[in-house]
Amino acid sequence: MSDIPKQYDPRAAQEKWFAFWETHGYFNADPNAEKKPHTIMIPLPNVTGALHMGHALNGTCQDLITRWRRMQGYEALWMPGTDHAGIATQAVVERRMLEEEGLTRHDIGREALVNRIWKWKESYEKRIIGQLKQLGASCDWRRRRFTLDDVCSKAVRRTFFKLFKDGYIYRGKRLVNWDTYLQTAVADDEVFEEEIDGHFWTFHYPVVDDSGNDTTESIRFATTRPETMLGDTAVCVHPTDERYTHLIGKRVRIPLNDRLIPIIADALLADKELGTGAVKVTPAHDPNDYACYQRNPEIGVINILNPDGTLNEDGGEWQGQDRYDVRDKVVERMSELGFYDGIEDRKIPLKHSDRSKTPVEPYLSDQWFVAMDELAQNAIDAVEDGRVRFYPSRYAKTYLDWLGEKRDWCISRQLWWGHRIPIWSKPLPEPQSDSPEDPYRHERIEHELPEEWSGSAAATIGDGVEPGQKLLLICVDEGNPEIEQQLESDGFEQDPDVLDTWFSSALWPHATLGWPDEEHDPPLDEEEVAKQSPAVATAGRSGSPSTIDPRPSTGQNEVLATFYPGSVLVTSRDIITLWVARMVLTGLYNMGDVPFKHVCVHPKILDGFGQTMSKSKGNGVDPMDLIDKYGTDAVRFTIASFAGETQDVRLPVGYECPHCGTVIPQTLEHQKAIPAGGEKPRIKCPNKKCKQESQFSSAWFDPDPGEPVARIVSERFEYGRNFCNKFWNAARFAMMNLEGYTPAPVTADQLQLEDRWILSRLATVVAQMNEYLGRYQFDAATRTIREFTWNEFCDWYLEMVKPRLRGDEGQTSSDEARAVAQRVLLAVLDSLVRMLQPFAPYICEELWQRLAEIAPERALPPSSADPRPSTLDPRRAEGAAIIAAWPELPSAWRDESLEKRFERLQDTIVAVRNVRAIYNIPPSTQLELMVRAPAEVAGDLQNVAAQFDNLAKAVLAAAGADVVRPPASASFSLDDADGYVPLEGIINRDAEIERQEKEAEKLRKHIAGHEGKLANESFVSKAPPEVVADVRETLDGLKKQLASVEEILRDLSDS
Helix, strand or coil: CCCCCCCCCHHHHHHHHHHHHHHCCCCCCCCCCCCCEEEEECCCCECCCCCCHHHHHHHHHHHHHHHHHHHCCCEEEEECEEECCHHHHHHHHHHHHHHHHCCCHHHHCHHHHHHHHHHHHHHHHHHHHHHHHHCCCCCCHHHCEECCCHHHHHHHHHHHHHHHHCCCEEEEEEEEEEECCCCEEECHHHEEEEEEEEEEEEEEEEEECCCCCEEEEEEEEEECCHHHHHHCCEEEECCCCCCCHHHCCCEEEECCCCEEEEEEECCCCCCCCCCCCEEEECHHHCHHHHHHHHHCHHHCCCCCECCCCEECHHHHHHCCCEHHHHHHHHHHHHHHHCCEEEEEEEEEEEEEECCCCCEEEEEEEEEEEECCHHHHHHHHHHHHCCCCEEECHHHHHHHHHHHHHCCCEECEECCCCCCECCEEEEECCCCCCCCCCCCCHHHHHHCCCCHHHCCCEEEEEEECCCCCCEEEEEEECCCCHHHHHHHHHCCCEECCCEECHHHHHHCHHHHCCCCCCCCCCCCCCHHHHHCCCHHHHCCCCCCCCECCECCCCCCCCHHHHHHCCEEEEEEEHHHHHHHHHHHHHHHHHHHCCCCEEEEEEECCEEECCCCECCCCCCCCCCHHHHHHHHCHHHHHHHHHHHCCCCCCEEECCEEECCCCCCEEECCHHHHHCCCECCECCEEECCCCCCCCEEEECCCCCCCCCCCCEEEEECHHHHHHHHHHHHHHHHHHHHHHCCCCCCCCCECHHHCCHHHHHHHHHHHHHHHHHHHHHHCCCHHHHHHHHHHHHHHHHHHHHHHHHHHHHHCCCCHHHHHHHHHHHHHHHHHHHHHHHHHHCCCCHHHHHHHHHHHHHHCCEEEECCCCCCCCCCCEEEEECCCCHHHCCCCCCCHHHCCHHHHHHHHHHHHHHHHHHHHHHHCCCCCCCCEEEEEECCHHHHHHHHHCHHHHHHHHCEEEEEEECCCCCCCCEEEEECCCCEEEEECECCECHHHHHHHHHHHHHHHHHHHHHHHHHHHCHHHHHHCCHHHHHHHHHHHHHHHHHHHHHHHHHHHHCCC
16 A cells, blocks of 8 residues: 555645546546436636636536536536627727727728637637636536537527527617627626716706797706707606696707707606606617607607717717717706706716626617517426426526516627627518508519528518618528528628627527437537547447547437436526526427426625625636635535525635735725736735735736735635545544455444444435435535534544554454454445545545555445345445445434434533543543433443543443432533533642632623623713624623633532
C-alpha cells in the first residue's frame, strides 16, 4: 500500500481524477435497453465571459443528482452546452470594438461583426467549459451543443416553419421595450426597474375653437418626459369629470409644433382623482397610451424616435438630437411660450435593459410574434394535471400566472448575431380583385408556391412597414438553399432580424438530442471522444453513429427516443417564465410530450449586503477563486448545504492579502471600483505589519499579468474544507488500521453492539439520503451525511472500535475480533465514500483508489437479490467511485431501539466529559459513574459499560432504580436517567467551592449592571435598537451562567 498523506491535496486530486474519468468514458450516456434513462439538460451558460456563483450552485446541484442517479444504475445523461446569447454577446463585442477601435457594427458590416463574435465565442466557450470541468461537472461532454450549431439550427428552422405554417407566427406593430444602445427590442422579462431622481413637469395646452384659434381655456397636465409632447395625438380626461365634460370632442394645440389634437374621454386611462385629471396621450411611447389608442384608433400614432434614441423628422427642429438633450430644450421652449407651469422633484421608476444596462424606451415597431393563446394553455394544463411538478411547489404559481396572461411572444430582435428569421418578403402591387372578402386573391394565385416546394415553404400576406403596404411573406424550412436562392433572384429579401435567444433556448431539451432528425443519432464531439481511451471510444455503448463511431445506424434516432422526455430541470426562479414555461410549450408542440417531469428551483446566492449578484453591480464572486483557495470538494459540499427550499443565501466575502494572508472584508466601494485612466484599482492591507497594496478580483476588470492579486475568500467555505479534512483524517486512520485485512463474510452473531449500532445508523442515513435527494432537498441531504460522518462515524464509532483494532481483548479472541472490526469498519467506510461521491467526488475517488490497493475485495452489504444469510459478504469493488453502486442496505438492519440506547450512551459520555471540563479534572484521572434509572435502561448501560472506560475514562460503578446520589458529587439528568460522578478525593472541594462562589458573585454584579441599564428609560429609548437588544441578549447569557454555577455549588454541598 502506498503511503497515505497526512493532508488531503485537493489540487492534485482534481488534476488526476477528472482526466481519469474522461479517459475511461465514465460520463458517457448512451441508449441502453438494460437501464432506465435519467436526463438533465444544463441551463446553458452564455458565451459572454465567465461562470459566477449562480452557475456554481446550479452546476453542483445538477452534478450531484446526475452522479447519484448514475450510481443507482440509471443511464444518466447530463447534457452540456452553451448559449449564443444574442443580445448579451453582441453587446459585449460591440462595446469592446467601440472602446478599442472606435468602430460600430455599421462601420464594418454584418458579416464582419458576426465573424468577430464567432471568434469571441470560441475563446470564451473554452473558458466556460474549462470552469465547469473544474467544478467536477460529469456532463457527457461528447454531446456538447451550442445553440447556433448545425444540430440546434435545424431545430430552430423547423420549429419556426411549423409555427408559421400553422398560423402561430405573425408580424405586427407593437409597442416594445426598446434598447437604444443595442437598437433592438427586449422582452418584458429582460427589463429591470430602478428608481431614479426625476421630475414632474406641469404644462398646459390651449383649447382651440372650430377654426383652430386659441380660446381662453386650457388643459393642464404633468409628464416625466416632456420631449414626448412632440408625439402627442390626444389629451384624455375621464368621461365623468365635470371639469372637462364640456371640452370632450374639442381640440387643443401643441405649442411646440402647432399641431391640433382631440380631447377624448377614456375612463381606463384618466383618473379624475389624480393630479389635474387630464393626461397627454403619446401612443408610440407609452404602453398605457398605446392601449388607449387601441380603444380609440382614430387618434393615430406618431413615433418621434429613431432606433438610436435620437429624434426623427417628427422632432421638427430637434431632429437628430438625443432625446435627453431635447428634453431640456422642450421645457425651455414651453417656458418661453408661456405654457410651462412648474416642476416637482420625484423618484421615478425607470425601466432598464438587462442586456445593456441602459434605460429602455417604449417604442412602436414592426416585430414578429408567436400567438400564445392555445400554446400557453397546453403548457398550463401540463402543470395543472401533474405531468410537470415543481420543487418547491410554490413556484408553480409563478409559471401559471405568467402563462395565464397569454401575452403574445415577441420573438424578433434587431441584431446580427443569432438565428436569422427565415422569411423572405416582397411588396405586393395594389389589389386587382373586386372581391371584398379577399382583395388579394389574384396575388395569391399569381404567387402560388410551386408544387415541388410543398412541405418546404409556406406563404401568407402581411402588412408592410409603410401604411397600407402589403407584403407577400414566404417562410422556408431548413435544408432548402435552392428555394432561398430562387426567392432572392425573384426580388425577395430575407428579414434582417434574428430570433430572440430564448426561442432557441426553448428547444434545448429536444434540439440537443437531434430533433427534427428522427433517423440518425446526433453527432459527437471529436475532440472529446479523442480524450477517451481507444477501447472506450469504439465500444458499442460509448457513442452514437457519427464520423468517429463506426457502429451502424439503426435507422432511428435512439438518443432522442431514449433521453426525451427528460427527468428534471434544475434552475433559478429568475427564468421560470423566460425558459421553463417556453420549454414546456415548445416540447408539447414539437414532441407531443413535456420536456421534463420535474422542475427543481434552487435559491439564489446574494452578496454579503443582500444584493443579487450580477455583472452590472460588480458584486459577482468568481467560483474559481474559491476553488483555488478551498478545493472543489469543499466548495461543492458547502454550496450543496446552501440549496434548500426556504430562502436565498447571503455570501459575505473578503479579499486575502497576497503578501500576508490577512482577509480584508469586501465593501460596496470595492464592488464599484473600476479602472480610472488605465490604472487598475488596488486594495490596501489593514495589517499594520504589512500595509501593502495589491490588485484584487473584480467583475469589472482582470488583474494585470504578474501582479500579486488579493483573491476572493469566504469563511463560509471553511464548512466544506473542515469536513473534507475531517473525513480524510478518519479514512486515513481507518486504512492504517486495515493491515492484515482479509475478506470474509460477517454474520450477525459476530457483530458487537457498536457494529450493530453503526450499521443501523448507516441504513437509516441511506434511506434519508434517498428521500432528500429524491425531493431535491440538497441542504438536508448535506446535513444528514455530514452529521453521520463527522459525529457518529468519526467521533463515536472510530473511538468505540479502537480497542478491537488494537487487539486489547484476550489473545485467543482478539485476532477474530480485530478481523471482524476491520471488515465492518471497511464496509462502513466503503458506503460513506459511495454516498459522499456525488457531493465531493475528488476526495472520494482518491480514497476509493487507495482502498482498492488495500482491499480490492471487501465485505459489503448483500445485494437485494442475494439469498445468503451473511450480514456482510466479500465482493470485488467497482473500478472507480464514480461508477460504484449506490448503497442499498437491508431494512432489517435498522433498529430504532438500539439507536435510542446508543443515543443515551452518547449523552451520558458527553455529560461525564462536561463534568471533567467544569471541574478541571485531568483526562487521565479515573472517574466513577453511578446512574439511577429503570431496570431496562440500567441493563442497556451495563451492556455498553466497556465504552465508558474507553470513551470517558469512567467506570460504571452502579446502575439501577435504587442508586442513591453519593455525597459531594456532580450530577446530570437525561430523559430517562439521572447520573452522578463522585468528586470526593478527585478535587479539593473547599477550594472549588470558594472559586465557584467568587465566580457567582462576579456574575451577579454583571447581571445587576445590565438590569440597571434596561431599567433606565432614557437608555432604552435613546440607544440604537441593536444596542438594547445586545444588552438583553448578554443579560440572558449571564443568568444562564449563574444558574450553572449555582448548580455546581449545590453539587459540591453535602446531600
